[in-house]
Amino acid sequence: MFKKIGPGVLVAAAFIGPGTVTACTLAGVEFGYELLWAMLLSVLATIVLQEMAARLGVITQNGLADAIKTELHTPWIRTILLFVILGAIVVGNAAYEAGNIGGATLGLEALFGQDFMVYYPWILGAFAFLLLYLGNYKTLEKVFITLVVIMSLSFVITALLTKPDITKIVQGMFMPSMPAGSLLTVIALVGTTVVPYNLFLHASLVSEKWKTKDGLKSARRDTFISIGLGGLVSMAIIVAAAFIPGKNVKDVMDLAKGLEPLYGNSAKYFMGIGLFAAGITSAITAPLAAAYVANSCFGWKVGLKDLKFKLVWMTILAFGVLFHSFGIQPIEIIKFAQVANGILLPVIAVFLLWVVNRASVMGTFKNTLLQNIFGIAIIILSIVLGAKSIFKVVGLL
DSSP: OTTTOOHHHHHHHHHSSHHHHHHHHHHHHHHTTTTHHHHHHHHHHHHHHHHHHHHHHHHHSSOHHHHHHHHOOOHHHHHHHHHHHHIIIIIHHHHHHHHHHHHHHHHHHHHHOSTTGGGHHHHHHHHHHHHHHHOOHHHHHHHHHHHHHHHHHHHHHHHHTTOOOHHHHHHHHHSOOOOTTOHHHHHHHHHHHSOHHHHHHHHHHHHHHOOSGGGHHHHHHHHHHHHHHHHHHHHHHHHHHHTOGGGOOSSTHHHHHHHHHHHTTHHHHHHHHHHHHHHHHHHHHHHHHHHHHHHHHTTOOOOTTSHHHHHHHHHHHHHHHHHHHTTOOOHHHHHHHHHHHHHHHHHHHHHHHHHTTOHHHHGGGSOOHHHHHHHHHHHHHHHHHHHHHHHHHTTOO
């Protein structure tokens, strides 16, 4: 089974970063189990879109940007779209990389204290650099499987120790409700789970793992299991956060403090390990995704060992470490990234749906009617939520 696990693990690791941990924590603290349905919906939407991306990668042995370039025959439309994709993902990932490094730093702080805090970002940066520089795809895959298992166990155990009410969990998952003031939290849950750059990452990585169409069944199984596991972890964080007494949470490590009456000082270690794993996995996948997107957009056709590919992820990683180490808060860049992602997800989802419906690209593996219905529903949802997130950033909501 473990030999067949592949890129889906990296996708799950990418969306369970510090942003997801924070969003899920706040959802649990403020609304208990009531927004579990939003996370379930987000996971199902992610599975649908990532399956399309994985299928595209296995069948064509190309990335998503390659497929868009090939099928878009109007030069100016193709150029504008690729520029938006490249700008949003490369600049956006550079901005969010500081948050990924920061999340992993919080985990180390919980485990080893504050004495060496100034060195944590550089240690994490060096760790991520070594993995990306020295490792091939198989090495990265093994590291990610290990980290995702650690992260999953940490958060799931944390949730189980709260002895949650199963009936209320089921109600929260399958009886949607919108408590007062919950709209922006729902947007945050969806926005941190359905991530545009993961579509590019997944389509590129499956061709590293499976070289023929025979691998499609394994790729699908990998997608369903890995992203389902990621959803379970996210829901576990919401469940654990719902237990916190007093609802006084300023950051994610307060989640551990809230659980201390239940099982003592070990709380911070469970949360610390989970947060470290969440941060470091996202800190590696964000630069990797940016490099794959640049690779496709510029038509380099190079691999992990090529200098141009390395220079892209090195730049993203360096920005993340520097922003965090010097206390720089790249607010304007992050706002740009949020707006760009709000625009990008529906645009990319539309083009993904269009490409996987083309017989010239997919042959007999093109979308079924049911897959198209789900895809259109997700696009409508992403347009609505994307518009609301943009309004939030510009101060109109």
